[in-house]
Amino acid sequence: MSENPSEPETGIPAIDATGLPDHMSEAEIRESAARERREKLRMFLTNWQGLTGLILVTLFFASAIFASWIAPYEPNALDVPNRLSGPTWEHLAGTDQLGRDTLSRILHGGRVALKIAAIGVSVSLVVGLILGMIAGFGPRWLDSLLLLLFDTVRSFPTIVLALATVALTGPSLGMVLAIVIITSIPQYARVARTATLTLRNTDFILAERSLGASMGRTLLHHVMPNVVGPLLILAAMDVPVVVTVEAGLSFLGLGVLPPTASWGTILNEGYLVIRDAPWMVIAGGIPLILTTLGFTFLGEALRDIFDPRMGKGR
Numbered sequence: 054m055s056e057n058p059s060e061p062e063t064g065i066p067a068i069d070a071t072g073l074p075d076h077m078s079e080a081e082i083r084e085s086a087a088r089e090r091r092e093k094l095r096m097f098l099t100n101w102q103g104l105t106g107l108i109l110v111t112l113f114f115a116s117a118i119f120a121s122w123i124a125p126y127e128p129n130a131l132d133v134p135n136r137l138s139g140p141t142w143e144h145l146a147g148t149d150q151l152g153r154d155t156l157s158r159i160l161h162g163g164r165v166a167l168k169i170a171a172i173g174v175s176v177s178l179v180v181g182l183i184l185g186m187i188a189g190f191g192p193r194w195l196d197s198l199l200l201l202l203f204d205t206v207r208s209f210p211t212i213v214l215a216l217a218t219v220a221l222t223g224p225s226l227g228m229v230l231a232i233v234i235i236t237s238i239p240q241y242a243r244v245a246r247t248a249t250l251t252l253r254n255t256d257f258i259l260a261e262r263s264l265g266a267s268m269g270r271t272l273l274h275h276v277m278p279n280v281v282g283p284l285l286i287l288a289a290m291d292v293p294v295v296v297t298v299e300a301g302l303s304f305l306g307l308g309v310l311p312p313t314a315s316w317g318t319i320l321n322e323g324y325l326v327i328r329d330a331p332w333m334v335i336a337g338g339i340p341l342i343l344t345t346l347g348f349t350f351l352g353e354a355l356r357d358i359f360d361p362r363m364g365k366g367r
Contacts (some may be wrong), residue, residue, distance in 0.1 A: 054286040057148055060208050066309070066312065069162050071347055078143075080124055087188035089219050091250040093148060093358050096358050096359055097354060097355075098355075099108075100354045100358070101355055101356070102350040102351075102354050103221075103242065103351060103354025103355070103358075105346075105347075105348065105350050106346070106347045106348065106349070106350030106351030106353075106354060107319050107347075107351055107353075108344060108346060108347070109344070109347025109350070110189060110344050110347040110351055111267055112286040112325055112343070112347075112359045113163065113167070113179065113343070113347060114151070114167065115302055115339075116160055116163050117160075117163035117164045117166065117167040117241070117293070118158040118167070120161045120163060120164055121161075122221050124154075124156070124157035124160045124161060125145075125154060125157060125159065126153075126154040126157045126182075127312040128153065128154075128158045128160075128161040128162075128335065129153060129312045130152075130153060130154070130157075130270075131151050131152050131153060132148065132152030132153070133151065133152045134152065135148050135152045135262070135325065136148060136149070136150055136151060136152040137149070137329055137330045139330075140154075140271040141229060141307060144156065146159065146332060146333075147324070147333065147336070148325055149319075149322055149326075149330070149333055150322065150325075150330075154316060155319070155332070155333055155336050156336070157314075158314040158319055159314075159316065159336060159337065159340055161232075161314040161341060162315045162316045162318075162319060162337075163315040164317075165299065165309055165313065165315045166228070166296045166299060166300070166315075166340075166344070167211075167313070168226075168291045169229060169230060169233060169295060169296065169299040170295045170299075172230055172234075173230055173234050173237065174237070174288050174291055174292055174294050174295055175288075176234050176242055177233070177234050177237035177238050177255035177291075178284055178285075178288050180234075180238050180241075180242075181237070181239070181240070181241025181242040181244075181284070182239045182242075182245045182280065182281060182284055183246075184199055184238070184242040184245075185241065185242035185243065185244065185245025185246040185247075185249060185280075186246070186272045186276055186277065186280065187272075188200065188245075188246040188249070188251045189247070189248070189249025189250040189253060189255055190272060191277065193291075198362075199242070199246075200246075203238075203239035203242055203243060204239070206235060206236065206238070206239050207236070207239045207240075209236070211232065211298055211299070212302075212305075214232060214235075214236065215228075215229075215302055215307050216307065217230050217231060218231075220362065224306060224307045224308060224309075225308075225310070226308065226309055226313075227305075228298055228307075228308075229298075229302055229303075229309070231304070232298075233298055233299070235296050237291065237295070240287070240291075241284055241287065244283060244284060244287060245280050245284060246251045248279065248280040248283065249272075249276055249280060251281055252278075252279055252280070264285050269315060274280050275326075277302075284357075286352055286355045287352075289348055289351055289355060290348060290349060290352030290353070290356075291348060292348045293345035293347075293348045296341065296344055296345070297341065298318075299315070299316075299317060300315070300316045300317035300341060301317060302317065303315045303316070303317025303321070303323075304317040304318070304320050304321045304324075305317075306321070316337055316340060316341055319333065319336075319337035320333075320334060320337040321340065323336075323337055328347075
């Protein structure tokens, strides 16, 4: 028989819910956690995709936040005599059909993209996390009802839903936000539901419930910390999707309306004069491409680090 009651007769130390032997001291647990963090940081710093993505994402945030200081001109300042002028030292990305500086409009358009992405993804993640945990931890009838709701929302293509909504309310930035949030919630909720179903019958959850813990306390203190990680990685990879949706709706005239600078409206205005001023479409498309690559690279690197099994399966 083993002398340590915390070890089974096989001689293998018992493992608690954290994945560490239950006889480890608090100092040893802290040191183990610190080693794990250092190893993850080393893996990230040696991952070229992660570093490239981090640089591009940082540029996206910096250019959007400090657009007023970086932009050489006001985004709506007219200079009609210089309309449709090509790239020069005075206007690095040329001017549009009203003589407005294209580079300044692109930098200020990044603010719209950042606002839509930050608010849309954050609200979708929080609401989806809550609904997904409730669906996975609640009774069967509630789970079925929420799944039906998720599938119903996802059955509507985003553009079709936008067309129907704009026909009733008219285009606006708030409507773009609402459409992005409504159509994004189900994917976060489904991921949270699946992770919650995996956790609900584990030993540490059953022990917590046997001690009389409420559903809210169990979800908040034990389920959510184990569920939120994959959702954050999903959110990082979902940002370019949200930015593209906003640009697409604005390009179709369903989102941000002129004269507000937006990458979608810049592409729309450039498309109308593409034969005379192709630089507008090129300059408007480059930030979309770089933002998509940045968040995709960063999300893939984080996924490979925090969930190596998914990375090996590719």
